Amino acid sequence: MAFADSWIVVPVFAPLTAALLAFLVRRASFFISLAAACLSLLAVAVLVNRFLVNGPAAYAVGGWDPPLGICLRTDGPALIMLVLTAVAGVGISLYAKGYFTLRIERPSRVGRPERQERFFWPLWMLQLTGLNGLYLSGDIFNLYVTLEVIGVSAAALAALSGKSASLIAALRYLLVSLLGSMSYLLGVVFVYKTYGVLDLGLLQAAAAPAPGVIAAMALMSVGLLLKTAIFPMHFWLPPAHANALAPVSAILSGLVVKGSFFLLFRLWFDIFSPVLPAAAFNLMGSLGAGAIIWGGVQVLRQQRLKLLIAYSTVSQLGYLVIAFPLAFAGGSSQAWSAVLFMASGHACAKIAMFMSAGTIMLHAGHDRIRDLAGIRAYLPVTAFAYAAAGVNLIGLPPSGGFIAKWMLLITALAGHQWLWAVVLLAGSFLATAYVFRVVAQLFVIPPDKPVITRRRAGLLEWPALIMALLSLLLGLMAPYPLRLLEAGQIVRTAMTMGGGP
Amino acid sequence: MTTILYSVTGLLLFVFGLFALIVCPHPLRKILGGNVMSAGIFLFLVAASYRADTGEIDAVPQAMVLTGIVVSVCITAVALVLSTRLQQAADQGARRRRKRRREEDAGE
Known part of the structure; x- marks a missing residue:
């Protein structure tokens, strides 16, 4: 045993x-x-x-x-x-x-x-x-340590390419993540001073309105928002993600930002939701709305493929935060599933996109979108992976992004929160525009282009395709993650009814 | 009373460090600012470990301070390496530019 x-x-x-x-x-x-x-x-x-x-x-x-x-x-x-x-x-x-x-x-x-x-x-x-x-981890101080491990290794990974632009971006990334984790740590100290416990389970039981809690939550939230690059604290993300090596960009954009977001969401909804005022949730929602719109407009202005994908991360992260006011109104379990679908769909799609961009850059030698016409002829699998990942960003069925946006939209309409619904739809519209801008370039072969045989790079092409297909088919696998979430809930109610484990 | 003094000093150090980290343009000053910030938090933590009602010392914040110091040393090291590399890259670029200018002058 x-x-x-x-x-x-x-x-x-x-x-x-x-x-x-x-x-x-x-x-x-x-x-x-x-x-x-x-x-x-x-x-x-x-x-x-x-x-x-x-x-x-x-x-x-x-x-x-x-x-x-x-x-x-x-x-x-x-x-x-x-x-x-x-x-x-x-x-x-x-x-x-x-x-x-x-x-x-x-x-x-x-x-x-x-x-x-x-x-x-x-x-x-x-x-x-x-x-x-x-x-x-089940302890807010150990979570601080893991945040630092993530931050240091992410900054070192971002510096790997060795160019001076990526060194500047990496140093800024490291300092920002230092600032974020210091702010989080000060919040942890406030929590410990107030309740005398660090364990997540004990905190959940102890959480009651107290003078230090709002300060603690403000400090921890600002720190984590900074690390997650939520608008208007996203300034460090595009240069760091766009100047890194392709596998590193995939790691940073797909996985790293999700870590600090997961912690933020857990603090807000699993532990401190009874203590926080409704205005705080609406403030988070407006940050998310700002990210979706501002990020979406910035994406459309980019001329380089990797920068475009990095800005699209800024925009898509907005969806995760706009879930806060909706989850507050609609109950926590629906919110968890919407946010987890969004996070995993976006992670798979973004990893696939950065992988494809890296492959394209290796073969074409640059990533200027204007000059990428007809890449499909050389790298058909990669071009298809990019397009399939784009479907998830737009939120078409049966992708994970579709399920997440659908849940958010239903909650917004049911709660008569029209403003959030409009922002959600506008974000999808912007995503459609920026995905098709690239996909159209990749797939349309100009007539004057000489026919060149396909290049083979198996390990570069297939992982990207599999990640893209995962994000695309996440909606069809929806029952399994939902079962995991429900299983947790049933056990939790059984535990509380039975008076503890 | 002394606990409050330590706590307030710790918070002040945190704010000073934060100010330096945001305002100073030079990387070394930023790194030092980050160090001052973490020192402030550690002082605050040490002050928090004293329990006024019983007069006992709580061990948990002290364990946190020890871990925090290790983490802070690591981050400082990585940041210093990165800023040194950055300086080297800038120097190299300047040297290459100077050389090219000299060659152009010689060519004329």
Whole structure:
């Protein structure tokens, strides 16, 4: 029994071990990392299975009990994010292998791609450790530590390309994430001073109106919003994401911003929702509306493909925050499912898009949208992956984005919150415009273009296609994540009715 | 009374550091500002570990301070490496520009 319980540490310790080994054993770094990514996928599958049978689990690492020990726990939302991270982890690892192999075959500067690959694998595994740790932690101070692990490794990954623009962006990214986590940490101290506990479960029970709570929530929220790059605190995101290497952009845009958002949402809805005033939820909603509209307009003005995708992240993140006032009116469980669908759909789609953009950039040598006409002739799979991911961003059925937007729209209309509904629809309109602007370029072959045979780069093309198809077909798989969420709820009510575990 | 003094000092340090981090343009000053911010939080935490009613010391905030110091050292190290690299890249660019100008002058 005790052995079966310890599966929960695998998603944290497998990538951490791999990070150290990949640093030491340079030759096998790809295989070590891929093995760790597959092992965490297996562990997450075991955890999901155990969750469906036994309900939420908790595990004190090393037998040290909280508050001084570290406690890992699983629940429905955390498991969905873990599944997403594990699947994306395997996909990104395969793509990164293809990317670096091609770069090493045809280097622009001898020796540079090798050095980049050497540092990529340990940092990427460290990133995976931080993300899995964030989803599994059950204590707001340990969550701070995982935030820092994510922030440091993300900034180091963003600096990998070594160009001066990416160094500037990475330093700014690091400082912004430092500022965000300091603000969060001060909030944690306020919470501890007020309630005397750090554990999420104990906080949930203890949360009562108190003078320090609003200050604590304001500090933690600002810190996390800054890290998630929600409008108007998004200024650091486009340069950092657009100047990084392609696999790194996929990691940063798909997975990293979701981590801090997940924590923000959990704090607002699982713990402090009875304490917060309605005005705070509306304030978050207007930030989201601003992000959707401002980000959408900025996307349309971009001339470079990677910058366009980065700005579209700013816009799509708005949907996650606009869910706050709707969830406040419509009850928490509907909100969790809408937000999780949005987050996972966007993660898969954005990873696929950055992968395709990277492949296109490797083959064309640039990413000026104007000069990308007819790329479909060389890279049909990649062009299709880009278009399929675009379907999710627009929110057409049967994509995950469709399910999420549909749930949000239904809640907005049922609660007579017309303004939010209008913003949601306007955002889809803008997304349609910016997706088709690129897709039209990729698919229309100009008549004067010479016919060139298709180039082959399997590891570059197929992972992108699979991630895009996942985001596209997420709507068809909708019952499974919903079952995970409901299973958690049933167990929770049973626990409260039975007077504790 | 002293606890309040420490808490207020800690918060003031946090605000000073925040100001430096946002306003100062030089990377080194920004990094130092971040360090001052974290020192402020740690002072605040240490002050929070004293329980006025019983006179006991709470161990949890102290464990948090220790962890926080380690994290802060790591971030400072990464930030310093990044800013050094940035400076090197800028120097290299300037040198290359100067060389090109000299070659152009010689060509004329």
